[in-house]
Amino acid sequence: MASVSAPTPSHDSQSDAPVEPSVESRSGRRSRHGRRVRMYIWAGLFVVAFVVLVLLSSANTDAVRLGWVFGSTDASLVWVILAAAVLGWLIGITTAVVFHHRTRRPS
Numbered sequence: 001m002a003s004v005s006a007p008t009p010s011h012d013s014q015s016d017a018p019v020e021p022s023v024e025s026r027s028g029r030r031s032r033h034g035r036r037v038r039m040y041i042w043a044g045l046f047v048v049a050f051v052v053l054v055l056l057s058s059a060n061t062d063a064v065r066l067g068w069v070f071g072s073t074d075a076s077l078v079w080v081i082l083a084a085a086v087l088g089w090l091i092g093i094t095t096a097v098v099f100h101h102r103t104r105r106p107s
Helices: 026-059 077-102
Strands: 063-067 072-076
Touching: 026 077, 063 077, 072 077
Parallel strands: none
Antiparallel strands: 063 072
């Protein structure tokens, strides 16, 4: 069976002049590249923070005593560091959502 593809028009239907692709403005290109650079910077910072967290956790494998209001428990320092990191991350996300919700433009 032969495949049939639709012909791609290389000319405008109104005239015989070839159709030019839309050209991106200089400021549009600059802002697109700026967004890409910022994205890569944030990705790099995330990787660096993750590596530091892993190195810090792997270097601190000793057991520590955690004192609570009522009593105390023993835990590995790795789990304490990871729990603190996850809790801080969740609090940061929650704070950002609350501030965005409270400071948004009225509709």
